[in-house]
Amino acid sequence: MEERYLPEVIEKKWQKKWAVENSFKVTEDSSRQKYYLLEMFPYPSGRIHMGHVRNYSIGDVVGRFKRMQGFNVLHPMGWDAFGMPAENAAIQNKSHPAKWTKENIDYMRIQLRRMGLSYDWDRELATCDLDYYRWEQQIFLEMYAKGLAYKKSSFVNWCPSCETVLANEQVEEGGCWRCDSSVVQKELEQWFFRITEYADELLDYTDKLPGWPERVLVMQRNWIGKSFGCEIDFPLEKGGSIKVFTTRQDTVFGATFMSLAPEHPLALPLTIPERLHEVTAFIDRVKSTEKIRRSADDLEKEGVFTGSYCINPATGERMPLFLANFVLPDYGTGAVMAVPTHDQRDYEFARKYDLPLKVVIQPEGVLLDSGSMTEAYTEAGIMVNSGQFNGISSIIGKERVADWLQGEGKGKKTVNFRLRDWGISRQRYWGNPIPIIYCESCGAVPVPAKDLPVILPLDVEFTGEGGSPLARLDSFVNTSCPLCGKTARRETDTMDTFVESSWYFLRYCCPDYVGGPLDSDKVNYWMSVDQYIGGIEHAVMHLLYARFFTKVLRDLGYVNVDEPFTNLLTQGMVIKDGAKMSKSKGNVVDPNALIEKYGADTARLFSLFAAPPEKDLDWNDQGVDGSFRFLSRLWKLIYESIPFIVSAGEIKIPALTEEGRALRRLTHKTIRKVTADIDERFHFNTAIAAIMELVNGILAFTPKNLPQNAPVLKESLETALLLLYPFVPHFSEELWEILGHENGVELAGWPVFDQEAAADEELLIVVQVNGKLRSRITVPVDASEIYVRERAVTDEKVAPYLEGNVLKKVIYVPGKLLSIVV
């Protein structure tokens, strides 16, 4: 054994052993309890960053801990390999996305292996592999057959100069990121997944996921956004009607005009010829506004009059029809009945265009007047100017008006969701081709099973201009119709990369299966994922899509679980100097440098010690030294303790000195704390702190002249090694072996907590007078309340505060605190 801790030697040794012995390979085993542990797989961007180090260190702690406890742990790793950056790199560096991605994966795999992570590498997959995406095409077609995949018209960001579709990220202040041209909204036929079909189930199950953080569930509920309201028909003067969705049908008598989204299909048809020029200009202007700006409250409300009118079905009054920039085409029906007195956006709009205001809800106490009001009144109140509903509360009125409208045939009660169907079409190359063929006679035809997969061709040019590279590749596009044999064209859109990440956790259960997307026997053994770990930034979209896919695959008969992830741990961001690490900000910390200088164990230990997982971590290298010093100190301590340890026998409790009993107590208290911190809270920072305190306790302990205490020293040091194993596996395995154990730490098992050894002999009671801390007293563990009271009131620090005062109240929290009120 070396006297000094030399991580590079130890880590190489154990990593080699794990690789050669395939130590973390697992198979289905009905005799052991399974534990499916998963961290969100990385996008192969080039190299791992501190966020990865943190994420995978957290996961590895859980994996190694569960394996020590005897679980059959599935812990896979793979690559979310399709996506835009590969294509951008191709445009910039003239390298092929496939090559770029593969090189990145190869490099990042080495980096992950250097961290000593306990993956079953035999299950590794990359979503750009034909053996992965081919099965996704099959799933797409099964969804298409069930009507869960469909096509409809929708808008994309379009750069007229590059003639290409831009992702939101590629639009910078309304301009194209490459050429700065003004971006416009272009209407395209696109593929969608009918996630709204599952809206109710996705919402209902948010109450059946107790292992998820409440804040994530709240975000998902709000995202789905179920609201109860009314669909009301507003007849048009020219005939026909416009449907409106509202949750405020109690204000229908106050609707004085109508606002349509500029994208509304009736926008142009309802525009009178004299106004056509102005209206068209307005529509063009709104379409070039960024989507987030559109829904902002501080957006300057703008609109244009179409020249047409509709009729308020409640009052029979004429309402002018406007187009308004704040009305969104994809929420509700894309049309809003405007009630300027009781909706702030309508109010601002009405003031600007001098439209009539009519108060229909009166708050209690104040008299609202349409002439003098300065903002909309949006709360509940008493209905006025509302015909037969006058005088009742608007809360009751909501229900009554809805019933009345429905009875009159003027509307119906409906449920509306904020959730929209999932647009999966991407006019990009580096993604999974959508397996559809367009025939002039037969329309959209699914690629037949025998012709699958549609292979993503490699001989493609990347210019960043002129739309999808696939669409320019005749050898890909031109084909024949599977139904009639006539010449036909392939779909050139690829799928959103969120599709791949929506089912990869299922494929990990059977990565080599060739009979279909999933081998149900294996999938049903491993699913659900017992612990899923990843960034909080995925709280809604990825996690909602994955839940949706699991339910779809359940209904297709592939899986028998309703939800994919039983427990979810959302990791905070790794921040540097108050900002998310990014190359452009120049605040990236390179994990390689850290691992080279200190070793993987120190990098892991420190990334976990710096903050609890769910919190954002403001990275600062300075503390790393402390983690390394801690390991070095423990190494040296064990080196020096070996003579005592090898000669130590069994612990003989009666022979122990006071000091020996105290160290045993500390050892077992530490076992209890570390176990709870890992298993229940995932608070690794406090678990590590507790082990540090144990080591500090051992350092202060001197068994040298008291041989009967040597077994206690042995127990405490071995416990420290076992407790540390999930965090610093190379370090623990090495020392465990040095101490003469042959079978490795995982077989040794997690240390067993001994209640008796941990029991306190005396307690510290805090004494407060009028809520202020005045003294601390030490009492025997079995001290009665009367004894504690007596000790407290006679305590020399407490007594002066009681003198001359009347005792009003005494509160005793057993074993903790005595609060005296005078």
Added chain:
RNA sequence: GCCCGGGUGGCGGAAUUGGUAGACGCAAGGGACUUAAAAUCCCUCGGCUGUAAGGCUGUACCGGUUCGAUUCCGGUCCCGGGCACCA
């Protein structure tokens, strides 16, 4: 703007169910060892005040509930994540 979080010493953080604010670590200062340096070890370390014992004060800000609030409630400010084509 909307939805969701967060704010505690010089710094990262701890206080798990309303009960000792600052565990553990970093940095800093002082000391020991050394020819010297590194490494290591020991001591101090929220602020104000006091020779000391101690006292007062302090968890973004304002207010409330309570014997007692970092923790619960109301409001304000600031920071971060997401907002449907970044993943």
